[in-house]
Amino acid sequence: MTQIMRSALAGWSMEGVTVGVRLILRTVPHAASAVVAASGLVAALKSSVPVAPKSAVRALRDVLIGVQLSVEFGCYELIRWYVRVAPRNRRTAVDRNLLLCPPGGGNIGDQAMVESFIANSTRGVSLIVRSRNDFAIDPRWIDSECEVVEMPDLLYGSGFRQLRAAWRFIRELHGYSTFSVIGADIMDGAYNVRASARRAYLAGLAASIVGDARVIGFSWNGTSNVVARTALKYASRRGAVLCIRDSVSYDRARRDGLSSLRLVSDSAFALPEQRTRSATSPYCDLVKKIEERPYVIVNASGLVARNRDQVSDYSALVEMLEGLGYLVVLVPHVIRSSGDDLAACRAIFDDSTGSAPVLVETVFSPFEIRSLCARAVFVVTGRMHLGVLALSAAVPPVVVATQGKVEGLMAMFGIESLMLTPDSDFGRQLLESVREVLRNRPDYVSAVSGVLPSVVGQARLNFDGL
Structure with missing residues (x-):
């Protein structure tokens, strides 16, 4: 604590002190409970904050991070002070x-x-x-x-x-x-x-x-x-x-x-029509390949794939949609080493024996994705922003909810029934939601189209004054 205070005071500002103390005070009580829990003395001491072993580890981690950041932020204040008094910098x-x-x-x-x-x-x-x-x-x-x-x-x-x-x-x-x-x-x-x-x-x-x-x-x-x-x-x-x-x-x-x-609302809703960039060759090739058939865009999240096997659930979806006459286009939304959608989509493609989905293996621009969504019957996605781009094109999406960020998006358009949770019941939810969209697609399109202008207006509030 002494070192934290010294670092903060070195910046000639109480801001570093204030934040450092708040970080310590907010995290130390949790750490104390964690230590007690780890030693098995919670019951004996009748602690008012019981903490499970995993929570104990997280609480201790938060204390260490809080201490480190309070020192770091104190250094920021020192830098701020120096730059303020030395304009040449x-x-x-x-x-x-x-x-x-x-x-x-x-x-x-x-x-x-x-x-x-x-x-x-x-x-x-x-x-x-x-x-x-x-x-x-x-x-x-x-x-x-x-x-x-x-x-x-x-x-x-x-x-x-x-x-x-x-x-x-x-x-x-x-x-x-x-x-x-x-x-x-x-x-x-x-x-x-x-x-x-x-x-x-x-x-x-x-x-x-x-x-x-x-x-x-x-x-x-x-x-x-x-x-x-x-x-x-x-x-x-x-x-x-x-x-x-x-x-x-x-x-x-x-x-x-x-x-x-x-x-x-999400700033991506304020993305205007394409201004300068022309479509890439892979996108044009894909459009030529699929434009003659009604198609459904399907995305599988690489993040969700880390925690559960979703291949069989999506393969059943592909089989059902193709049986109804729809072409399935598997579109990765994130292609990188952490949470790679391409690997998740490729696993579904490889498992779809007897089916003929189209697998996209490149990252398209947001403009291209929105244009692709606009031509689709509907979208199924494990990534929220693919849902945003679909909604921007007035196309209803079925969206897998992760990190607590999808509930508000779906409520904004009144389509909470199309939100899925990646739990043990995921496969049933997936097929039921898709059937729901197919039965009532005109109603969902109307609901999304009616709300979209106000959502776009809210998105522009992000940039007010910029």
Whole structure:
């Protein structure tokens, strides 16, 4: 604790102290319960916070992360103070928007949100990315509307390399008019606690430097991590606007004590019609191959495939749809080493003996995916943003709910009956939901079409003033 306080005070600011103390106070009680639980003395001491063994491990992990981040954030305050009193260290001021991008790297949903931000900004945009290869930015946007800034260690680095990236970020930040973070499903700590907390703290730091800082279009699950939650509370107190992308997440965030909330919808809904980029050859070849038949787009999530075997369930779906005269197009939405949809879709393709689905083996652009959805009868997807792109084309999707982020999306359109949970009953749910769409497709199309204009309007609120 002494070292934490010293690091924070070194920044000549009480902000580092405040956040460090809050992180410690919020996590230490859980750690104490975890230690007691691990020693088997919970019952004897009649603890009011019983913790299961797995919860004990998570609580102890959160304490260690909280301590590390409180020291790290104290160093950020020192850097901020130094850059403020030494103007020569700042970037030359420009009237541009600075965007901290999501991971990308073969994720069509991340690509859609970044492209939507660029298209809806009235200023030029600078993108902070891990690597230039993470996003396929139209070359005609580069240098005119968009520039790319590589900072691989800002969110995922450690030690000196991470602090060096923070130094560079704070120097850059002083030259911009606004700062935004694409929140998506990566703010509540479900995937990476450190990266979630860093995104939040950087948003709060930016609010004190440039004034206009926001977290764009994110969902909030019902079991957010205490460290990520504390960092996001700090960001909102410092002036960052938190744009929540559905009413279910909005209510959860309010219950968790978050403030400065703005109810919006997912930023990908504001993706405009294609402006410059022409369709790729693989996409054109696919359209020629399938345009003569009614088809259904089917996606299997590589993330879901980590935890359960879904091949037989999807193979039964393929067989049923082909028996009804539909062509099945297997479309991966994320192609990368972690949670690879292509591997999940290929497993279904290989298992579909006697059937003839079409397997897409490349990453299409968001514009191409939305166009492909527009021609489909309906969509079945394990990825939320494929559902968003389908809904953008007024096509009803059957969506597998993961990470607590799908409930609000489906409620927005009044189609909660088309949401699935990846449990032991998944196969039955899948077939029943598809039959439901086939029976009542005109009603679902009408419901989606009626709500879509207001949802698009809400999505544009993410970019108000940018």
